[in-house]
Amino acid sequence: MELLVVGSIALDTIETPFSRVDETPGGSALYISISASYFTRSIGLVGVVGDDFPEDVISELQSRGVNLKGLQIIPNGKTFRWAGKYHYDMNTRETIYTQLNVFADFNPVIPDEFKSSEIVCLGNIDPVLQMRVLDQVYNPKLVIADTMNFWIERKYDELLETLKRVNVLIVNDAEARQIAREPNLIKAGKKILNLGPEIVIIKKGEHGAVLMIDSIIFSAPAYPIEAIQDPTGAGDTFAGGFAGWLAKTKDFSEKNLRRAVIYGSAIASFCVEDFGINRIKNLSWNEIQNRFFAFKELTKFEVD
Template identity: 60%
Template sequence: MGLLVVGSLGLDTVATPFDKVEDALGGSATYISLASSYFSGPVYLVGIVGEDFPKRYIKLLEDHHVDLEGLQVVEGGKTFRWSGKYHYDLNVRDTLFTELNVFENFDPVIPDKCRKAHFVCLGNIDPVLQGKVLDQMENPQFVVCDTMNYWIEGKKDDLMKVLPRVNVLIINDSEARLLAHEPNLIKAARKIREMGPEILIIKKGEHGALLFMEDVIFSAPAYPMEMIYDPTGAGDSFAGGFIGYLYKSQDLSPASMKRAVIYGSALASFCVEKFSTKALEDLSYLRVQDRYREFLTLSRFDEYD
């Protein structure tokens, strides 16, 4: 029945020690949709942009078989804009400005043909909006949700209403500690899963990711990168690769979840190789498969000599 992605679309101005881009394509829904498009089609995107959103970005999404019937284009409105500056330690970032513009009044409306989607990915948006999306779905079988410190601190009550309605929560290590009020990630994961989601993924940036499911703990490596140009969107690309693979396989077993985490890590590793969405624009499924196999060699070892 298709894969539904709901989140933000924006124009990003990003500076790193190596270069700078202005009004580049960004937003959680953008990265998730592009990453997942290498596994499934069509991807149904629901979001909002202003009249100033470049037509070339619309064409880019459509060329990747992203269905834009659910994209609201506000006449005379301005698209969400964000600007950030990364330090030499690319884990450290300063937000220079955030202009919500039309996104401030975003009220997601799910097209009729998308309400039957069995796989749903809720990008990092207000948990109230995430709940509204789920209210409109008829029978979602697998829901992946992303959130961040801002919502954990500012709208925790609303977030706590969403968590029991999702299958997977994807957050980073600092967010996990904040949400659980627990410094140890193993203990934090146990507490978070008691809040609702039976599956938890904790992203640890250059240190990989942890999957918690049933009695399984799986530690996935990060791909060793000689050069990282732009970390923006890496987490969303991870989510897109993760749910995209699961939609393609239609297998929700623990073994499949482990593979999905590796595919998510593979898409994230491609994302950071160039600015904005550039590295996700001209991939092929074969290149994704090759990167997946490289991940296998990173952690494969013999039982004994």
């Protein structure tokens, strides 16, 4: 397997000032897998759903070459549900409810054929579970992980243990500040680089993303979107594009990591154009490539 993805799979109810969807498929593992599937068809997914999870989404994943041997479907179980509401500026949201359901007892079991995966992408789950995944895999070339304020606040020590085994941490700006306990974002990133990861990516929503490797900093803008429909999953979509590009190219050089950030940003920019996975499941390679080039136009300037 080129890429192992472990994370949540959910049914999301999302409200924005302009529209609303009920129980649309989501969760970090779903966004990551779909996004990465544009770069590699060698993806193993590990997650859990109830038997209420829509079969067409399962077929969709399979048709993308996502191996679902690691997907636990709990009979008579209810899939994890989340409901959130975005405010007018689309940058802030509040959680209306979280129903963990079958996700409450999630214990990631990595199928044998996934254990030699080259890249492991750990979506935002309990750092204890992230470690349990790493205990089962055989020496991956790259471990990518995400986390969130919930775990930073409740399982800080466990998170620090996990970070020692992570190569690339992908977090948003608030999470970076919270992990490092440092308000300056650049200082926060550097502090995290001392906690284990060799690479930190700080996502800043509409302000783009910053890649930090040692003292090297790469700053990528967000693609300017005039009509953001739904920001849900954009961060996971970014991680999926980033991981997928690296899985495809097997090149972890600084030069290629910069490119991976742009591919992640490109697919994430599509994600927000529609609700849930609606937009990212219907992309053409041409659209992705054109948006990659659009990032070049967006950032280019000549010295002379």
